Amino acid sequence: MVNTIYIRMRSRVETNRFNKITLSQTAQILAPDQYLPELPDLIVYELKKDDNQLVVLDVMHVIRIISLHFPDCDIQTIGPNQTIIEIIREKKITSMPLFLFVWILLFVGSGLAILNFHEEVSMQAVHQKLYWIITGKENTKPLLMQIPYSFGIGMGMILFFNHIFKKRFNEEPSPLEIEMFNYQQDLDHYVAIKENNESVKRLDD
Template structure:
């Protein structure tokens, strides 16, 4: 009697260098009880030192491995057809001088960007006119409006990014997180297509 094994490939997994990748790491599995323990620890790929940071594992390779180990089974795939394995190397400790340099560079750069924007739209003149409309007095520096406005910029950035240090206000993703997610999706799509093209080239050469 033929048993059916269902697998759903994960889109991306992270692992360390030179490790054996098991089926349970790269896919979700639904299988008969007698097969499940062996499928869970079935090695589908072994990382090597020559591997790049990203390795693409195709579902056809997975099906072939399962078919060899379980000849009396039928493999059904659901969802993605490839898993991208990202090799995480040991992180180097960032020095404090480098951290401070980058922090100061970003702080000054963002400050200059805000100042240039306000100068371009004549924000000081706008504040002066608003102050005159509200109070009927003309002043060169309407601090009554400028100080709350400055604090408002900071609060607006915090609410916009939905973070203050490591604290998140709610579960809704920030626009930056969405852009980073879309960027990661584009990278994964590019890596998958490039891997397929490379495989076709190798077949043509052979």
């Protein structure tokens, strides 16, 4: 009777430098009860000093390791063919002057971008026109329109990004989170393809 082990590779895992990577870290496992105690702690890769920050672990390597320990089992894979291992190094503490400099730079830059956009579309003239339509009076500085509009921009940005500091309004991801997720997916795909191409080149050499 054939004993079947099913594994589903994870897309990305994070670990400290020079750790031994186990099967449970890199894949979900479904197997007969007699194999489950040993499979999760099976070492499938050991990080080396010359490894880069990103290491691609291919499913064929994992199958080879499992087959060596469980030769009488049939191994079936589901899902991704690679797991990207990201090595987390010690994070440097950001100094307060650097934090303030970056914060001021972003604040001024975003403010100038909004001002330039409003100048390009003649927003002040639009407010003046709206003020004249509503009140019937001309006003070169229609603060009655400009002040609520300024607050509305801030509120709109908060609602758009679904965050105010670390607080979320609902579980729906913000457009920024979706773009970051898509960027991460493209980056992982690129790293996996590049690693495969380099492996082929090494074999050819």
